[in-house]
Each structure stands twice: as structure tokens, then as C-alpha cells.
Amino acid sequence: MLRFRIVFGLGFLAINFLFGQQASSDWQTYYEKSNFKATPRYTETVEFCKRLADASPMVTYTTFGTSPQGRDLPLLIVDKNGNATAGQVRRSSNVVFLIQAGIHSGEIDGKDAGLTLIRDMVIYGKNKDLLDHVTLLFMPIFSVDGHERFSAYNRFNQNGPEEMGWRVTAQNYNLNRDYLKADSPEMQAWLKLYNKWLPEFFADCHVTDGADYQYAITYKIDQYGLLEKPVIDWIGQSYLPTVKPAMEEVGFPLQEYISFKKAHDPKSGMSSWVTPPRLSDGYVAIQNRPGLLIETHMFKDYKTRVSATYALLLNTIKVLNRDYTKLRDLISAADIHIASEKFRTNPFTLKYKASADSSWINFAGYSYSKEKSDLTGGDWYRYTKDTVTWKIPFFNKFESDIQVKLPEAYIIPVEWTQVIERIKLHGIDYKILREDKKIKVASYTFSNEKWSARPYENHHTLTFDMTEKEEERTFPKGSYIIPMNQQTAKVIANILEPRARDSFFFWGFFDSIFEVKEYVEDYVMEDYARFMLSSDADLKKEFETKMAADSAFAKSPKKIIRWFYERSPYWDKRINTYPVGKIFDKTVLDQITK
Ligand SMILES: [Zn+2]
Structure with missing residues (x-):
């Protein structure tokens, strides 16, 4: 073939273009072409995704929504059999791995790692067999409008790429606080996609700020009780023991997400937390599915960070491809358990607190000193590049703080439309009350309500005291009955129990119940x-x-x-009372839903 073309007069350069170096470099990503220093804009990213889809029958390019500034939210579906719908993939028995990049679009390592990884698999055939039992959903950029607020000055602490997107959306929402309350159009689209696919594994790619230390990459995944125990055991006994040595081997030892007891002071010990469902890894955990938070370190150069993210994604796919049957079975067993009556007989934890207990870990840091700043008068932590390993305490044990008894169902009066619209986004099943009906419910009354003075994610969040009460209340026709015998029972309780960390009550969706609306002279x-x-x-x-x-x-x-x-009898009887009712009596529930 080569000889033939020379004979017919094609020059060396053209031959080289068709068969040599140029042809393979044609599949280089923007990031690789920039010598690992730059990341592509939205348009170039989408173009590359579409090229992958055109070139490989394994890849489908699609979109899952539109941003407030009118950009499509891009998604690549990578499946060995070319399946591209949730139904097809479920029937094929593959597990689904959702990889999300650019939720904080200045922290964009995941986009370049994911594009390179998928290109390697579907164009170069590298590690292709790892897709035997795994279907990938890849979001190259989630916060698309934020991504196009492009500048070299968006991430003060971060060492590359040359220019990057902004942390939040055009509407100034931090998408990684929006998973449960779902204010933003981007999150509403995400939830629809997520609940259609219910991916067995999820990874969310970030770049962390914080202290300086040796690790290029850190992670967080629920091992503290949001997930059911058999799934936590799989993480602790199968997933992490495979991934950790594999990452060590390629030069990226994994450490759990690093946050010190005392800011910037490694020797004060490391502490962890139970992630609230406003964040991605906390949200998927209450959907009974493991979520991996990936955080590369801000000071490492862009190539190092993208390579570390690539390695962790690849090693995760390896485990998923090996354990696909096991993980699928564990998750469906968890789904069945959570929908069962047995699950509702145990008190449900709405809030956890750290126990004083800790374990010892080895921590690879840099030696540092604490000096008094002559500029600010405050503490100035000055890190050197001298490596040192400390043995430090890790406070990673938690116990229940606030628990609640779960009902057979919740009932939301039909007029609470903002709440109902959002409930529907979470894949929650419901029934409609067919006629006005007096129903015996448990509910709450509130006192000492206080709102935050400053807005937080476009809300003035609420603290309060409350007491539980039982009463007969008339619910209007069309009210939403939310039975708890479903896979999303933990999501429902987190939304509707006022004391849950991200309840709609906390976010202020019910603030109007506190207002006196009628008067006496x-x-x-x-x-x-x-x-x-x-x-x-x-x-x-x-x-x-x-x-x-x-x-x-x-x-x-x-x-x-x-x-x-x-x-007086003129006082508003509904004031300070939770409009949502809890139905504990199964026969009442059967009667109103039959
Ligand atoms: Zn982030």
C-alpha cells in the first residue's frame, strides 16, 4: 500500500500524514498538543467528543439538558456493544460508571483525563477489555457556563492549566451544594439523567485547595454509614485494597481527603466527616450507590494531576469490570432492603457526630514552620519542599446524632408546588390523593426559628426547635402521598425530615409558614x-x-x-406547623391509596 502510493506520486509528507506520526497525533487531545499545559474550551471539547462518537461504534455523543446561557450539557456514553439507553445497558448486565468532570469548572483535570482515557480505549484499543462489563457515562464539563468564564486568574492557588473556567454557574450557584435542593437548571437536568440510569458507581473530579503535602491525589467515599453495610464492606474489602496498591505502583499513593483538625497544621491530626447530600458523593450514597470524590492537589503541575486522575479512573474501571456482578447484586439487595418494612422499623440517622475516637495513619507531608506574620499579625504556615512522614491521628469515626422514626408514607399538600416539582426530579414514586380527606398524621410545630443573616446558595438557611404532634388534618384532593417502600426512602427522609442537614425546611422552602398573615386592630x-x-x-x-x-x-x-x-379563636391554627404529614398507620395508607 505504501509502495503503491509512492509510485503514484504522493510525497513523503503526505505518506507520513496518512500512515505515520501525523495520523496518530491527529487523535491527540488539545491538552496533549499543548504539551500538557492547556485545556480546551467548551466548543473544542464538544467537537472532540463528537469526533470520538463518529469514529467509534462504542461511543455515543448526546446531551442531557441546557444551561441558563443556552449551552447543551454534553455526555459521552461508552459501551462495547454500542448500547446507549439505560434500558439497553441494564438488560446487558453491565454496570454503569458515571464520571463527572468540571462541576467546579476551574478544577478541570477530569475533563482532560477522561477524554484521554476514552480515546485510549476506543481509538487506540488500550485496555479495551475493561469495557467488557462496564458502561461509561462521561460528563466532560458539567458546569458549562462557568467553564466559559475562562481566565488565567480563576484559581489563585492552582498550578495550571494556563487558563480555566470559574468555580460556579452563571447564576452563581455552586452545583456541588445543589444535589438535594436542585435549584439550578443544570442540577435539575443532572437529576433526571441520574435517576434514569442509576449508575452503580460515580466519580466526581475536583482539584482541592488546603495545606501543602506530598500526595498528588486524594479521595473520599462513604464508609461511615450513608451506604448500607454490605456496600461499605465491598468498598473497604475489595475496592480500596485493589485501587490503593495499584495507584502506589504508578507513583500516586492515595490518601483520604485531607482536612486538618487545625487548618493548615498537619500535626494537629486529620479529620473526616459524613458528607451531606447537598454534595455529589453524599447524594449518590443516599441513593445506595458509592460515589468517589477525587481531589488532585492544587500545587502539582497540570500533567501530574491529569495523569493521577487518569490512573484512578482507569483502576476504578478495572475493579468494576472484575466485580460487576457482585456490585450489582449488592446494590440491588440494598435497594430491596431500603424499601422493606424492616428498614423502617429501625431509627433512621439524620445527622452524625464525630466520636473522639481516632486511628493512627502515616502522613506524607512537607516540613513546615509556623511564624507570626509581620504583615497581618496572624499565623503564617510556611511549607518547605523537605519531605517528611508523620504518624498522626485520623478522626474518622462517627455515631448517630439525630435519629427519627420513619413513617409508612409522607403526605404533601398539593399547594406546595415548589417542593413537589423537586421531589419528582429525584426519581421518587408517589400517589395522588383522589378526594379531600381527613387523615391522622404526625407532624411538627416549630419555635425559636432563626434565619442566617447572609445568603448561602441563594437561601437564608434556618435553625429552629420543634415538637412532634399527632392530629387529624384535612388534606386537599391532589395531595402527594409518598410511600416509603421504595429505593429512594433515604432521599425522601433527607428531603422531608426538617432536622435533616439538607432538608427543604432547612433551605427555606417552607418559610412562609412562619408569617402572620391576618391582623387584629x-x-x-x-x-x-x-x-x-x-x-x-x-x-x-x-x-x-x-x-x-x-x-x-x-x-x-x-x-x-x-x-x-x-x-383567641381568630388566631391562625396552621402557623408554625409543618404542612407535611407523616402517616404511620399502614391501614390508613392502604385506604387512601387503594
Ligand atoms: Zn471542587
Whole structure:
């Protein structure tokens, strides 16, 4: 063939282009062509994804939503049999691995690692057999609008690429706080995709800030109780024991996500936490599926970080391809257990607290000193490049802090449309109340409510005290009945139990229940209060005691009027009461849903 073309007059350069160096470099990624220093823009990224899909029958390019600025959210589906729907893949018995890059689009290592890895597999045939039982879903850039706020000055601490995207979306949402409350269009699209596919494994690629140390890459994955125990055991006994030595072998020893007891001070010991479901790895865990947080270290150069991410993704695919049957079975068993009556008989943990217990770990750091800054007067941690290994305590044990008894179902009055719309995004099954109905429910009343002074993720979050009460309440036709005998039971409890860390109550979706919306004129109450005192001896006694004991009250005409108003039949009976009801009685549930 080569000789033939020379004979027919093609020059050396053309031959070289068709068969030699140029032809293979044609599949080089933008990142490789830049000598590992730069990352492609959105358009170039999408073009490369489409080229992969055109060139390989294993790759499908699709989109799963649109950003507020009108960009498609790109997705590559990589499947050895060319399957491209959740149904096809499920029937093929493959496990699904969702790899997400660019949720914080300045931390973009995952995009270049993923594109290179997929190119290596589907174009160069490298490690192709690892796709025998694994289907990849790859999001090269999740926060697409943030990604196009492109600059060399977006990540102060970070050593490359030359330019990069911004941390948050165009609407200034941090997508990695939005998994449960789902405010952003990007997250709403993500949740629809996720709940269609329910991937057995998920990885979210970031670059961390924080102290300086030797590790190029760190990770976090639930081992503390969000997941069911058999899945946690698989992580601790199969996944990590395979991946850790494999990463060590290629020069990227893995350490768990690094956060020190005292900021920037390694010798104070490392602490961990149970991830709340506002974050990706916490969210997928309450969907009963392991989520791997990948964090490369900001000071390592871009090539080192992308290579470390590539290695961890590749080694994860290896384990998934080996353990695919086991992991699938463990997850479906967890799904069945969570939907079972047995699961609801045990108290459910809404919040965890760290125990004082710790274990010892070896930590590969750099020696450092703490000096007094003559500029700020504060502590100045100065790291050297002298490597040192310390034995430090790791506080990674947790116990239940707040628990709750789960009902057979929750019921949400039909008018709470904002809450209901979001519930639907989470793949939660529901039934509709067919007629107005008086139903015996447990619910909550609140007091001491306080909102954060500053906004956090576009909300003023809420702290409060509460008491539980039982009552018969009439729910309107069309109300949403959410039975707990489903795979998403942990998601439902995290959304609807007010004390859960990311409950919709905490985020302020029910704030209007605290507002007094009807009024009494004080001169009208003057008469009515006298009537109340004369017709109710107990009330009179209560009033006199209050006046004697509470001088601020006794001096405030406003408070006194309000006191009588609250005790009058005109007071709003629903104020400070949770509109959502908990149905514990199975026969009641059967009756309203049959
Ligand atoms: Zn991040």
C-alpha cells in the first residue's frame, strides 16, 4: 500500500500524514498538543467528543439538558456493544460508571483525563477489555457556563492549566451544594439523567485547595454509614485494597481527603466527616450507590494531576469490570432492603457526630514552620519542599446524632408546588390523593426559628426547635402521598425530615409558614381581651402570672395584644406547623391509596 502510493506520486509528507506520526497525533487531545499545559474550551471539547462518537461504534455523543446561557450539557456514553439507553445497558448486565468532570469548572483535570482515557480505549484499543462489563457515562464539563468564564486568574492557588473556567454557574450557584435542593437548571437536568440510569458507581473530579503535602491525589467515599453495610464492606474489602496498591505502583499513593483538625497544621491530626447530600458523593450514597470524590492537589503541575486522575479512573474501571456482578447484586439487595418494612422499623440517622475516637495513619507531608506574620499579625504556615512522614491521628469515626422514626408514607399538600416539582426530579414514586380527606398524621410545630443573616446558595438557611404532634388534618384532593417502600426512602427522609442537614425546611422552602398573615386592630382587641378575661378564669390567672413574672412583657402593649390574639379563636391554627404529614398507620395508607 505504501509502495503503491509512492509510485503514484504522493510525497513523503503526505505518506507520513496518512500512515505515520501525523495520523496518530491527529487523535491527540488539545491538552496533549499543548504539551500538557492547556485545556480546551467548551466548543473544542464538544467537537472532540463528537469526533470520538463518529469514529467509534462504542461511543455515543448526546446531551442531557441546557444551561441558563443556552449551552447543551454534553455526555459521552461508552459501551462495547454500542448500547446507549439505560434500558439497553441494564438488560446487558453491565454496570454503569458515571464520571463527572468540571462541576467546579476551574478544577478541570477530569475533563482532560477522561477524554484521554476514552480515546485510549476506543481509538487506540488500550485496555479495551475493561469495557467488557462496564458502561461509561462521561460528563466532560458539567458546569458549562462557568467553564466559559475562562481566565488565567480563576484559581489563585492552582498550578495550571494556563487558563480555566470559574468555580460556579452563571447564576452563581455552586452545583456541588445543589444535589438535594436542585435549584439550578443544570442540577435539575443532572437529576433526571441520574435517576434514569442509576449508575452503580460515580466519580466526581475536583482539584482541592488546603495545606501543602506530598500526595498528588486524594479521595473520599462513604464508609461511615450513608451506604448500607454490605456496600461499605465491598468498598473497604475489595475496592480500596485493589485501587490503593495499584495507584502506589504508578507513583500516586492515595490518601483520604485531607482536612486538618487545625487548618493548615498537619500535626494537629486529620479529620473526616459524613458528607451531606447537598454534595455529589453524599447524594449518590443516599441513593445506595458509592460515589468517589477525587481531589488532585492544587500545587502539582497540570500533567501530574491529569495523569493521577487518569490512573484512578482507569483502576476504578478495572475493579468494576472484575466485580460487576457482585456490585450489582449488592446494590440491588440494598435497594430491596431500603424499601422493606424492616428498614423502617429501625431509627433512621439524620445527622452524625464525630466520636473522639481516632486511628493512627502515616502522613506524607512537607516540613513546615509556623511564624507570626509581620504583615497581618496572624499565623503564617510556611511549607518547605523537605519531605517528611508523620504518624498522626485520623478522626474518622462517627455515631448517630439525630435519629427519627420513619413513617409508612409522607403526605404533601398539593399547594406546595415548589417542593413537589423537586421531589419528582429525584426519581421518587408517589400517589395522588383522589378526594379531600381527613387523615391522622404526625407532624411538627416549630419555635425559636432563626434565619442566617447572609445568603448561602441563594437561601437564608434556618435553625429552629420543634415538637412532634399527632392530629387529624384535612388534606386537599391532589395531595402527594409518598410511600416509603421504595429505593429512594433515604432521599425522601433527607428531603422531608426538617432536622435533616439538607432538608427543604432547612433551605427555606417552607418559610412562609412562619408569617402572620391576618391582623387584629389593638383598639378592637382592647374590648375582646376584657371579654376573654371575664369569661375564662384560667386564662385570667395565666395572664396575671405572666404580667408579674415577665416585666418586658408587662411593659409592652404590643406583646400583650399579641398574647390575647394568639389565645383567641381568630388566631391562625396552621402557623408554625409543618404542612407535611407523616402517616404511620399502614391501614390508613392502604385506604387512601387503594
Ligand atoms: Zn471542587
